[in-house]
Amino acid sequence: MARMIMSLDNEKDTMKFTLLGCGTSTGVPLPGCSCKVCASGNPKNHRDRTSGCITLDDGRVILIDAGPDLRYQALKHKVERVDSVLFTHAHADHILGTDDLRSFNFVSRRRISCYGTQETLDPITSAFSYIFQPRAGYEGGMVAQLDPHVIDNDASGEIEGNTFSFFPLQHGGMTVTGFRLGDLGYATDFNKISDRAMEILAGVKYLFIDGLRYEPHNTHITIPQAVEIAQKLHAEQTYIIHTTHTIDYDETNAKLPKGIELGYDGLTVNF
Ligand SMILES: [Zn+2]
Ligand SMILES: [Zn+2]
Ligand SMILES: [Zn+2]
Structure with missing residues (x-):
């Protein structure tokens, strides 16, 4: 029965x-x-900085990270x-496009909600203090109109009316947010995966997972480690990212x- 409901x-x-x-x-x-x-x-050897976006059935867009290549x-x-942004963590390659979010404010004339853990949002709000703590008398064009919302890596949370199951990933000394949303699992930038993550991602249909290279690295897993995790999870289709x-x-x-491939820029899946 459960199987039938899943396939429906x-x-x-x-x-x-x-x-x-x-x-x-x-x-x-x-x-x-x-x-x-x-x-x-x-062209599949041309890789912009890791990020993605989820387009909902009514066209709303949830961006996953806002890296330095965002505009392009x-x-x-x-x-x-862009209606909302989920920041996985505050490394430069995932946040330096934050300023460019204002283009979407210009077009939509609406504010953008930004989600992340306190650990992730604190460095973003201080790096972009002119956006998040604007001083009276600021000169120049309109700054991005962004509203921060704190999430918990050990719980679920709503973004644009969709329930994300969040989980923590260890990335050196930092904790990164991974998530599952229905048939989509996303786990970038980590060297150690939590038990909670393994439970949440078990049997996922589409898994996007870190896999920097073949040689070991102290803050990322390798491609063989990504393969091992994907196989343990019985993910139907895995795409290795952050290479x-x-x-x-x-x-x-x-x-x-079979069932495990490298991701490439522009790859889409419907879920
Ligand atoms: Zn090279
Ligand atoms: Zn990172
Ligand atoms: Zn990164």
Whole structure:
């Protein structure tokens, strides 16, 4: 019975997830690097900084992180509005597009809700203090109109009327927010996954997961570790994200097991 209900739910497929970028913090190619992947003509070896967006059935958009490539990604992948932003953590490659959110305020003439844990929102609100604590007499154009909302990594939370199951991910000394929303699981930037995350992601249909490279790293999991986690979860289709310039799209994909692939910028799934 439960299975039948799940498959009926799947048929609805009312939401769309677009991977706006799947590159590590530097992006790929790296300026000045002439390695095989950076010099490659394969568009799937061009990776903007990792972020994504969820488009709801009525067109509302929930952005996952606002990285430094946000403006370009929005133009390239036709993101025409942003209603809410979920920040996974406050590293520069996930927040430096915060200022550019104002373009969406200009167009929609509405404020944007920003969600993150207190740990994530504190550095964002201080880095962009002119947005979050504007002083009287500020000169220049309109700053972004953003409303911060604190979430709890150990609980569920509502964004644009949808219930997200949040979970914590360990990223060196930092705690990152991962989530599951229906058939979509998203876990970027981590070197250690929590039991809560494993429980929530079990059996997920589409899993987007960190997998920096093959060599170990102290704040990210490797591609083999991502494969191991995806297999433990019995994820139906896994896309590895946040990859670096040592990872060639075609060569790496050929080595990955069935149902596990590298993500690429512009990839979409309906769920
Ligand atoms: Zn990152
Ligand atoms: Zn390179
Ligand atoms: Zn990070």
